[in-house]
Amino acid sequence: MKRRKKSVSYAKYGYIFSIPFVVVFLIFSLYPTIYTAVIGFTDLKGLGRTDINFLEDPFLNFKAIFKNPSFIKSLSNTAIIWLMNFIPQIVIALLLTAWFTNRRNKLKGQGAFKFLFYMPNIMTAATIAILFNSLFAYPKGPVNDLLMMLGISEKPIEFLREGWTARNIVSFIQFWMWYGHTMIILMAGVAGIDPTIFESAEIDGASGAQTFFHITLPNLRTIMLYVLVTSMLGGLQMFDIPKLFLNGGPDNATLTTSVFIYNQAFSGSYMYNRAAAASMIMFIIAVVLSGLLFYFMRDEDEVKLKKEKKRARKEQARRAKEGGSVV
Amino acid sequence: MKYNDDVGVRYGNNISRGSYVAKTLKYIVCILLAIISILPFWIMFMNATRGTYEIQQNAISLLPSTHLLSNMKVLHxxxxxxxxxxxxxxxxxTGVTACTVYFSLLTAYALVVYDWRMRQPFFTFIMAVMLIPAQVSGxxxxxxMYKLNWTNSFLPLILPAIAAPAAVFFMRQYLLGALPLDIVxxxxxxxxxxxxIFNRIVLPIAKPAMATQAIFSFVGSWNNLFTPLILLTKQDKYTMPIMVSLLRGDIYKTEYGSVYLGLSLTVLPLFIIYFVLSKYIIQGVALGSVKG
Structure with missing residues (x-):
């Protein structure tokens, strides 16, 4: 009784300490999001304009965006580039996780490998985009030199002129920057699995592959779903690399949705309204993806919450009993 | 371990030879991946010290040359x-890091220590907005910001960091485990x-979590391109990632050495941070995900 009274008297500090977060969120996140949505229904375009005039046909911008072949292409590019980076990324990350967590056959130098695999992730993506642009230079560039030195190609290749090649390179950069990150997350997931399960598998004589497929993989399900959805959300935002590598080129082959939005709003004829409409489509995709993640993660949390409630109820009942006996 | 040796002995050489081959193969793959991680940066740093003529002759060199100063002059x-x-x-x-770390901890503290009616809804809300990309409201x-006349100011880049949902989430998990309410x-x-109490008692207890979040928000802000690119139009306000985009321009078309030098300079601070703090960074990545 005494405790409850006390916590009530301090409750106002919960509100007070949350004020900075809430105020800043409302001003710098929520308001701009609503503002963006509103702009999607106006005729706002041209540098320096800020006035709001609603269109007679409110969905004109959305219709125009869906008819815009560049936008459609940017959506499919984003999906293609993401897929081509994610599949090898998860395969390599799983493979490395299996190797590094294999209890029978320990690899040496794991710390150094982790250090190196994760390294590209921390470096400025803008710098990496331009670095790869220089590495794949034609006719004289490091990659061309390397391929000719190793005898793989006889004459220099013009990598950045062909759509699929350019897209593959963007996917590769994304893969290269992120597989180490994914590997660390998966390894943390393995570390979280009850070690006695592995021990009993070992005693039962399960091979490394058997242990991986029948114990490690099923137990990583939730974490892999987390990796999948967060990677999709990240892929949706892909901007720095495609923007600075080839600015969406050649022939829009590396144009992602984010680059499309940026180019609509901040170059050419400054079509803020069209860009805002495209942003809202992206927003909806992001909400759906986060919703999916919530759905995947829900089970565990709910179960935990239920358990906690049950325990609290028991505790209360026990306390009431004790209190009763004292009185 | 002992058990493994026994098995190896019992089943003869076959298994151990097979596992030896497998192990070698694993090492080869790991070393190849490690080379792919290093090589682009190595070429970048080496070419930063080489002249345009040298690079045109041979674009890859594993050793530095002597043109660092002349490249610097061209760049400058x-x-x-x-x-x-x-x-x-x-x-x-620095501004972003200070805001993120202090205010995220404050918000997390409100979520952990006080029993207020909106606590659970507020936490659910933070989880819900955590994954929505900032780009959609760009x-x-x-x-x-244009209306407020705040373009070309650093304030709209720094202030939003006060509301960092992912950092709040991380800090909350940390406080739940590390802060005994008896102390409060x-x-x-x-x-x-x-x-x-918050400033004098909780802050020191939360130092490890603050350090982790400080690294990630600093690096994240250092690497951020999108928001500065839409807000900053004056060249004397450019941050590193926008500055680096200038290297793609025509004026550097033939100055290969200086382009590599410029690129090297932008990531040099990150290399230093990574070499010193990699242990904490890798730990932080692992920690953030298990709980996320």
């Missing part, structure tokens, strides 16, 4: 200004005010 003679970019990025990233954000209670009995 044009629009790319690494010192300016460095200072601007430092200001923004147009509205730009228009809003006994401080109250000693007559300490709530703000005083």
């Amino acid at each position: 003679g044009k629009s790319f200004n690494p010192v300016r970019g460095f200072i601007n990025s430092l200001i923004v990233s 147009i509205g954000f730009y228009q809003f 209670d006994s401080a109250r009995i000693d007559g300490a005010g709530e703000f005083h």
Whole structure:
């Protein structure tokens, strides 16, 4: 009784300490999001304009965006580039996780490998985009030199002129920057699995592959779903690399949705309204993806919450009993 | 371990030879991946010290050359200004880090210690907005800042960091495990005010979590391209990632050595941070995910 009274008297500090977060969120996140949505229904375009005039046909911008072949292409590019980076990324990350967590056959130098695999992730993506642009230079560039030195190609290749090649390179950069990150997350997931399960598998004589497929993989399900959805959300935002590598080129082959939005709003004829409409489509995709993640993660949390409630109820009942006996 | 040896002995050489081959194969793959991680940066740093002529002759060199100073001169003679970019990025990233770390901890503290009616809904809300990308509100954000005349100011880059949902989430998980509520209670009995308790008692306890979040928000802000790119139009306000985009321009078309030097300069601070703090960074990545 005494405790409850006390916590009530301090409750106002919960509100007070949350004020900075809430105020800043409302001003710098929520308001701009609503503002963006509103702009999607106006005729706002041209540098320096800020006035709001609603269109007679409110969905004109959305219709125009869906008819815009560049936008459609940017959506499919984003999906293609993401897929081509994610599949090898998860395969390599799983493979490395299996190797590094294999209890029978320990690899040496794991710390150094982790250090190196994760390294590209921390470096400025803008710098990496331009670095790869220089590495794949034609006719004289490091990659061309390397391929000719190793005898793989006889004459220099013009990598950045062909759509699929350019897209593959963007996917590769994304893969290269992120597989180490994914590997660390998966390894943390393995570390979280009850070690006695592995021990009993070992005693039962399960091979490394058997242990991986029948114990490690099923137990990583939730974490892999987390990796999948967060990677999709990240892929949706892909901007720095495609923007600075080839600015969406050649022939829009590396144009992602984010680059499309940026180019609509901040170059050419400054079509803020069209860009805002495209942003809202992206927003909806992001909400759906986060919703999916919530759905995947829900089970565990709910179960935990239920358990906690049950325990609290028991505790209360026990306390009431004790209190009763004292009185 | 002992058990493994026994098995190897019992089943003869076959298994151990097979596992030996497998092990070698694993090492080869790991070493190849490690080379792919290093090589692009190695070429970048080496070419930063080589002249344009040398690079044209042979674009790959594993050893440095002597043209560092002349590359620097060429770089400095044009629009790319690494010192300016460095200072601007430092200001923004330091501000962002301070805001994120302090206010995220404060918000997390409110979620952990106080029993208020909106606590659970507020936490659910933070989880819900954690994954929504900032980019989707970029147009509205730009228009809003343009109206306020805040483009070309660092404030709209720094202030939003006060509301960092992912950092709040991380701090909350940490406080739940590391902050004994008895300490808070006994401080109250000693007559300490709530703000005083937060600043003097909770802050020191949360130092490890703050350090982890500080690294990630600093690096994240240092690498951020999108928001600065839409807000900053004056060259003396450019942060490093925008500065680096100048290297793609025509004025550097034939100055290969200086382009590599410019690129090297932008990531040099990150290399230093990574070499010193990699242990904490890798730990932080693992920690953030398991709980996320």
